[in-house]
Amino acid sequence: MRIAVGLSTAPEARQAGAEAAAHALDQLAGETLSLAVLLTSRAYTDEASAVLAGVHQSVRVPALVGCVAQSVVAGRREMENEPSVALWLASGLPAAAETFQLECIRTTTGGLLAGHRFDQAVGDFHLLLSDPYSFPIDVLLEHLNADLPGTVVMGGLVSGMQGPAGSRLFRDREVVASGAVGVRLPGLRGVPIVSQGCRPIGYPYIVTGARGALITELGGRPPSERLREIVTVLPPDQLELLTHGLQIGIVVDEHLAAPGQGDFLIRGILGADPSSGAIEVGEVVEVGTTVQFQVRDAVGADKDLRAALVQASSDLPGRPAGALLFTCNGRGRRMFGVADHDAATIDDLLGGIPLAGFSAAGEIGPIAGRNALHGFTASIALFVE
Structure with missing residues (x-):
């Protein structure tokens, strides 16, 4: 198995597609091609x-x-603000x-979910x-986890649209605007x-009261009270992290005695009821x-x-042939303050392997053996020669 990545920043759309393909093909001269993943920035949406x-x-x-996305990854670069085709x-x-x-x-x-069995x-x-507008990815992942364990799905929610009906997805020779x-x-x-791009703060709590996505009690007390207990003992540097948005982490494996970073499914806190102290997630x-409260943390995300x-490199049976990266559109410069963090880190630690990807509005990848939709993660599909 061999993998190559081509990049073009040509302003004219057809030229950009042809150039990116030609650059990738030059690296695989004489090879019989099996699969292409086409990723373009939203400058080419129309x-x-x-x-x-x-x-x-x-x-x-x-x-x-492939898809049109908010930004595109190629090699060690994350093109966040320029037209690009990878x-x-x-x-x-x-x-x-087999595409579907x-x-x-x-x-x-x-x-009903139709189109592929x-x-x-x-x-x-x-x-x-x-x-993300027309396809219920959570329903599909729940079905796979319950009925088809062992099936692995990786990818992301397309982030290049300007609202419903703005998505552009590629399948073989077609462009489609909905579904998956x-x-x-x-x-x-x-x-x-x-x-993960978040790290836990405070202590883990057992949910003792809940109605759907509304948590009414954590360890027998309102969630807002538990949060105040945590905030009063946080050091100043961690208090500052709260201004970047508070999240909730749901432990994936309840058998863990002491869950830590990477053991949670991260979800946003959507609202709070001041009168009852309940939170909606x-x-x-x-x-x-x-569950445990979480904060977005660039230092923790880097580590x-x-x-x-x-760890993955040490466990591989052979040399990595290449990878695809699905990184949250809340990472990049917004989180790390510098360009190319995720792509450059992968390039440095995995020896410059062929890499492409895009910034996603939600990242799909397995955790603790279950397919899940994530936020603020870098989800990487690594392929071995």
């Missing part, structure tokens, strides 16, 4: 078809998926890549790119890495669940990413 046509003008590839090419896959498109069909009793017999690796696109990679070993939480990459 000309997404032209970018795709330019790619197909330069390369013949049997399977292609093409990730792979050759030598163990079996043919998913749609949610609304019914009187809920909805996930194989119950094998735990295949999948890449998935989803429109993906690719099944049978027989391929993808190594998932999910690095971005996930249904059951009584008996362990966590480095530790995850070092």
Whole structure:
């Protein structure tokens, strides 16, 4: 298996697609191509078809998926404020890549997910790119976890749109504006890495009162009281982190005696009721669940990413052939204050492997053996030669 990445910043859409494809193809001269992942910045939203046509003008590839995103990653660069097209090419896959498109069909009793049947017999690796407005990714992930354990999904929610109907997703030779696109990679070993951008503060608490996504009690007391207890003993530097937004972490594995950074599913706190002290979070939480308040922390996020990459590198059976990065659009300069943090860190610690990706409005990746939608993470699909 070999992987290459091509990049173009040409202002004209078709030229940008053709250039990115030609640059990637030069690195795989003579190879039989298996899969392409096309990622473009939102400067090309209205000309997404032209970018795709330019790619197909330069390369013949049997399977292609991709999207228009807020920003694009190529190599050790994260192009946050400039037009850019990246093409990730792979050759030598163990079996043919199978692209698909998913749609949610609304019914009187809920909805149906149509377009692809996930194989119950094998735990295949999948890449998935989803429109956050028209596709219920949480429903799909819940179904896979409950009914098809072992199926691995990685990817992200598309962040390049300017509202509903603004998404642009690529599948083979088509551009679609809703649903989700993906690719099944049978027989391929993808190594998932999910690095958190938040760290816990205070103590973990058992949820003793909850109604859906509303938490009414933590350890027998209102959540607002628990938070005040934490805030009164925080040092000044940690108090400052609270101004960047408070999150809640839901422990994924309840068997952990002392959960720490990386053991939580991070969700935002959407609101609070001053009269009752209850909080609303971005996930249904059951009584008996362990949770802990979290803060976004650049230093902790850097340490966590480095530790995850070092651990993955030591566990690999061979040299990494390349990777795809799905990094939160709240990271980058917004979190770290410098450009290219995640991409450059991966490049430094994994030896300059071919890397492409995009900034996502939610990152998809497994944690504790379960597929999940994350926030503020760097989710990396690492592929081994």
